[in-house]
Amino acid sequence: MTQPILEVVGLTKRFGSITALNNVSFDLRAGEVHALCGENGAGKSTLIKCLSGIWPAGSYEGEIKVNGQVAAFHTIRDTEAAGIAVIYQELALVREMTVAENIFLGAEPTNRWGGIDWNKIYTDAHRLLNQYGLHLDPAARVGDLGIGEQQLIEIVKALAKDTKILLLDEPTAALTESEVEVLLNIIRDLRKRGVTCVYISHKLDEVFAISDRITVLRDGTSISTKDAAATSKSDVIQSMVGRKIEDLFPRRSTTPKEILLKVSALSVKDELEDRLKLDNISFEVRAGEVLGIGGLMGAGRTELVMHLFGAFGERAAGEVQMKGKAMPPCTPSTAIACGMMLVSEDRKRFGLVLDKDIGFNQSLASLSSLKNGIFVNQLKEANRNWDLFKALRIKAQGLETIVGTLSGGNQQKVVLAKALMTEPDVIFLDEPTRGIDVGAKLEVYELINQLTAEGKAVVLVSSELPELMGMSDRILVLSSGKIGGEFTSANAQQHLILEAAMAHS
Amino acid sequence: MTQKNSIRNYSIAIGLILTWIFFSVATDNFLSARNLSMLFIELAVTATLALGMFLVLLPGQIDLSVGSGVGLIGGIAAVLIFQHQWNAVAAMAVGIAVAVVLWTLMGALITKQRMPAFVITLGGLLIFKGFFWKVIGNETVPVVAGSGDNALSLLTTFYLPPKLGYVLLAVLALLIVINKINARKQRAAYGFQVESGEMSFLKVFITLQVLLLAILIMNQFRGVPLAVLVLGVITYLVYVITSHTPFGRYLYAIGGNHEAAVLSGIPVDKVIIGAYALLGVIVAITGFMQTAYSGASTTTIGNLMELDAIAACVIGGTSLVGGRGNVLGVLIGALIMATLLNGMTLMAVSPETKFIARGAVLALAVWLDVYFSRK
Numbered sequence: 001m002t003q004p005i006l007e008v009v010g011l012t013k014r015f016g017s018i019t020a021l022n023n024v025s026f027d028l029r030a031g032e033v034h035a036l037c038g039e040n041g042a043g044k045s046t047l048i049k050c051l052s053g054i055w056p057a058g059s060y061e062g063e064i065k066v067n068g069q070v071a072a073f074h075t076i077r078d079t080e081a082a083g084i085a086v087i088y089q090e091l092a093l094v095r096e097m098t099v100a101e102n103i104f105l106g107a108e109p110t111n112r113w114g115g116i117d118w119n120k121i122y123t124d125a126h127r128l129l130n131q132y133g134l135h136l137d138p139a140a141r142v143g144d145l146g147i148g149e150q151q152l153i154e155i156v157k158a159l160a161k162d163t164k165i166l167l168l169d170e171p172t173a174a175l176t177e178s179e180v181e182v183l184l185n186i187i188r189d190l191r192k193r194g195v196t197c198v199y200i201s202h203k204l205d206e207v208f209a210i211s212d213r214i215t216v217l218r219d220g221t222s223i224s225t226k227d228a229a230a231t232s233k234s235d236v237i238q239s240m241v242g243r244k245i246e247d248l249f250p251r252r253s254t255t256p257k258e259i260l261l262k263v264s265a266l267s268v269k270d271e272l273e274d275r276l277k278l279d280n281i282s283f284e285v286r287a288g289e290v291l292g293i294g295g296l297m298g299a300g301r302t303e304l305v306m307h308l309f310g311a312f313g314e315r316a317a318g319e320v321q322m323k324g325k326a327m328p329p330c331t332p333s334t335a336i337a338c339g340m341m342l343v344s345e346d347r348k349r350f351g352l353v354l355d356k357d358i359g360f361n362q363s364l365a366s367l368s369s370l371k372n373g374i375f376v377n378q379l380k381e382a383n384r385n386w387d388l389f390k391a392l393r394i395k396a397q398g399l400e401t402i403v404g405t406l407s408g409g410n411q412q413k414v415v416l417a418k419a420l421m422t423e424p425d426v427i428f429l430d431e432p433t434r435g436i437d438v439g440a441k442l443e444v445y446e447l448i449n450q451l452t453a454e455g456k457a458v459v460l461v462s463s464e465l466p467e468l469m470g471m472s473d474r475i476l477v478l479s480s481g482k483i484g485g486e487f488t489s490a491n492a493q494q495h496l497i498l499e500a501a502m503a504h505s
Numbered sequence: 506m507t508q509k510n511s512i513r514n515y516s517i518a519i520g521l522i523l524t525w526i527f528f529s530v531a532t533d534n535f536l537s538a539r540n541l542s543m544l545f546i547e548l549a550v551t552a553t554l555a556l557g558m559f560l561v562l563l564p565g566q567i568d569l570s571v572g573s574g575v576g577l578i579g580g581i582a583a584v585l586i587f588q589h590q591w592n593a594v595a596a597m598a599v600g601i602a603v604a605v606v607l608w609t610l611m612g613a614l615i616t617k618q619r620m621p622a623f624v625i626t627l628g629g630l631l632i633f634k635g636f637f638w639k640v641i642g643n644e645t646v647p648v649v650a651g652s653g654d655n656a657l658s659l660l661t662t663f664y665l666p667p668k669l670g671y672v673l674l675a676v677l678a679l680l681i682v683i684n685k686i687n688a689r690k691q692r693a694a695y696g697f698q699v700e701s702g703e704m705s706f707l708k709v710f711i712t713l714q715v716l717l718l719a720i721l722i723m724n725q726f727r728g729v730p731l732a733v734l735v736l737g738v739i740t741y742l743v744y745v746i747t748s749h750t751p752f753g754r755y756l757y758a759i760g761g762n763h764e765a766a767v768l769s770g771i772p773v774d775k776v777i778i779g780a781y782a783l784l785g786v787i788v789a790i791t792g793f794m795q796t797a798y799s800g801a802s803t804t805t806i807g808n809l810m811e812l813d814a815i816a817a818c819v820i821g822g823t824s825l826v827g828g829r830g831n832v833l834g835v836l837i838g839a840l841i842m843a844t845l846l847n848g849m850t851l852m853a854v855s856p857e858t859k860f861i862a863r864g865a866v867l868a869l870a871v872w873l874d875v876y877f878s879r880k
Contacts, residue, residue, distance in 0.1 A: 309768070311767065311768055331770075331772075332767060332768055332769070332770045333770035333771070333772055335770070336770040337770075342768060344768060349762075349764060349765075350764050350765055350768050351765055351768070352762065352765055353757070353758050353761035353762045353765055353766075353828065354761070354762070355761050355828055355829060356757065356758070356761055356828075360754065360757070360758075364754065364758055364765075364766075364769045364771070365769035365770050365771075367751035367754060367755075368751065370751075371751060374750050374751075374752075375745075375749050375750055376749055376750060376751055376754065378691065378695060378749075379691070379694060379695060382694075382695030382696060382697070383695075386696050398696075398697065398698065399696075399697065400697060400698070418769065422770075
């Protein structure tokens with residue numbers, strides 16, 4: 001057996017009294033794609049941070065060996081020198097600079113006068129982009145590119161530094177299906193060139209499509225490392241969660257009752273550009289029903305729910321009725337008063353005040369109903385907060401834990417608690433399971449069941465087809481702002497939905 | 506998080522104690538009852554304005570025009586009283602009304618027209634200063650003391666008789682103790698962690714000690730100045746507004762995450778305009794106190810006071826991008842700024858050195874803040 005290119009032996013990392021990694025061992029063979037799976041909080045990110053020198057040598061116990069030699073990384077520069085580069089979920093590109101400038105940021109080639117050699121930057125960038133089959137203009141401004149393309153540039157930037165080991169932390173979290181495909185092809189290409197990749201993702205389809213071996217982490221320990229060919233998805237999920245999961249999408253349908261929300265021939269203009277973002281959309285949602293909204297990225301799914309909630313665009317035509325009453329274009333506060341609530345797709349940007357505690361965030365949208373004169377009725381507030389905190393099983397010390405310190409799944413639960421506290425009749429869930437682990441996903445699905453059983457209507461926007469098909473009673477597919485197709489749960493099939501999503505593109 | 510905050514809070518308190526020790530050694534009469542009474546009046550002016558600034562910093566806004574506003578509103582009141590023989594209370598009511606209108610207008614421009622607060626209030630700084638000079642006709646309008654019914658001059662010349670001062674102390678002590686006991690009961694009822702009894706006792710004990718000491722000192726001179734009472738009332742009101750009303754929560758939420766605040770159904774524009782309107786009231790009150798304390802309305806009244814107010818907030822831990830800060834911090838920050846000015850004046854430090862020292866303290870405080878937030 002050949003020597004592993006990188007080896008982690010008995011790594012233990014503690015934060016105060018909390019053990020984030022407990023005796024983790026793991027090895028990388030040269031030229032393989034090695035997937036790391038685990039729920040949020042299982043220790044994947046901490047492991048990556050130890051490998052990349054963010055947590056320097058000495059702050060953890062155990063050893064990291066590169067090519068058999070014990071390595072002591074103290075800074076990110078040390079790891080770069082050892083040929084290790086990390087691609088994080090959050091992009092680290094300068095939006096105002098060009099593609100080429102970003103690729104060589106911090107390593108600009110200079111001419112003999114000490115100035116930047118612009119010719120070399122652009123020709124080298126062009127060569128690198130071509131080498132990986134990316135047809136991008138090196139002189140394009142990064143901010144003008146899509147998230148997917150930016151992600152790819154980030155990878156090229158890492159590879160420009162003569163990288164041997166690439167650590168990818170959820171690289172596809174924000175990518176569309178076609179962009180994911182490009183990314184996976186690049187990784188396959190890298191494997192041929194002998195670059196070793198560590199691939200972290202919640203999306204098991206991708207993990208199985210790309211990896212040679214899979215290591216599962218749970219509660220800070222390494223549970224198993226297996227050849228991808230010798231294991232299965234359900235096997236991996238079981239190791240991740242620690243118990244057997246019978247049904248990934250436990251939708252329990254109820255008989256739909258009266259119409260709660262009715263949208264007729266709705267057209268919406270973007271306030272900034274003078275073109276229709278949504279064109280002639282009609283649908284209705286009944287009490288006790290889950291309406292799924294599918295479509296490709298940019299099809300107008302988020303814009304649709306944001307507009308109904310009063311937070312996007314200018315209504316060009318059409319009518320919206322809530323519980324039989326016409327609802328003119330409004331602001332979020334009136335939408336909430338009418339019985340709507342939105343859980344947005346980006347919880348950090350649109351959902352949470354990260355510096356504040358759980359209680360503050362949960363009750364933020366409901367304070368007008370928790371008033372006692374001009375004061376907040378703190379007893380009532382605390383009681384409501386505790387009820388939801390317990391009902392949603394938020395894992396934290398208490399209501400006074402700062403939201404920014406929680407894991408993604410628990411942050412999402414706080415956003416959901418905030419939404420539920422307003423007691424909505426129609427709740428829009430925009431990508432409610434993005435970036436959260438299998439266990440938390442199941443809890444969100446159970447919550448959807450509970451809401452519909454109580455006679456509320458759920459509008460579920462999702463990019464993940466299995467989730468969309470598994471949890472919706474009916475599916476509305478948008479395509480370039482128009483309706484591309486409508487399905488019931490009985491006649492929804494993956495290829496038909498995809499076809500409908502491209503109907504108008 | 507709490508640990509981090511406490512290190513930070515201690516660092517401000519230690520800074521304050523160090524400045525006091527320095528000035529008591531460096532000057533003969535810093536700790537004299539007379540000087541400390543003056544310092545408390547100066548604190549009342551600086552801290553009142555800082556508390557107003559705090560209200561607009563919380564939602565991530567700023568106001569550079571408050572210094573000119575202090576001059577303008579004080580000037581309006583002084584001219585009405587001493588040149589047009591108005592009743593002082595009526596004149597001050599007019600001043601407050603004018604301030605509320607002006608600050609509401611600025612708040613509306615900032616929110617509805619989406620103009621940056623920095624620019625609007627920079628314009629306000631110049632415009633208000635111009636109007637101020639027009640109002641007083643580029644002259645000095647003396648605030649005549651003496652006549653008993655002159656409420657404007659009383660603001661900084663009236664002292665509570667010592668006996669009343671002790672009564673006040675007793676009432677405050679009782680309220681603080683009752684409040685603490687209630688708060689402990691409530692926290693338990695809300696299912697929150699309750700601090701240990703010793704900790705609660707220590708906090709109440711130290712608060713009462715500080716109050717007792719302050720009132721003893723002030724009583725050694727002439728008693729508790731009216732301006733200090735005004736500061737006390739405004740401090741309490743700002744505390745209640747920011748900590749116990751939905752409006753206050755919204756201020757924090759808007760500063761913490763503007764977009765999340767909008768999507769939570771918070772009437773963001775109204776809340777920001779409301780904060781500016783309240784700041785207007787506070788600017789007017791500060792204007793009266795500062796004009797009265799200076800003994801006249803002259804063209805230099807209010808100069809650079811906006812910077813002292815911002816500095817007091819920042820030293821006290823208020824974030825300039827919004828969402829973070831508390832009333833106690835602002836008070837301590839204002840006390841540091843007021844102490845510096847008072848102490849340096851006693852030491853007969855030249856004006857140019859005073860500017861440099863104030864700037865250096867501000868930079869140092871912000872550096873400490875950044876340093877401890879990184880830890």
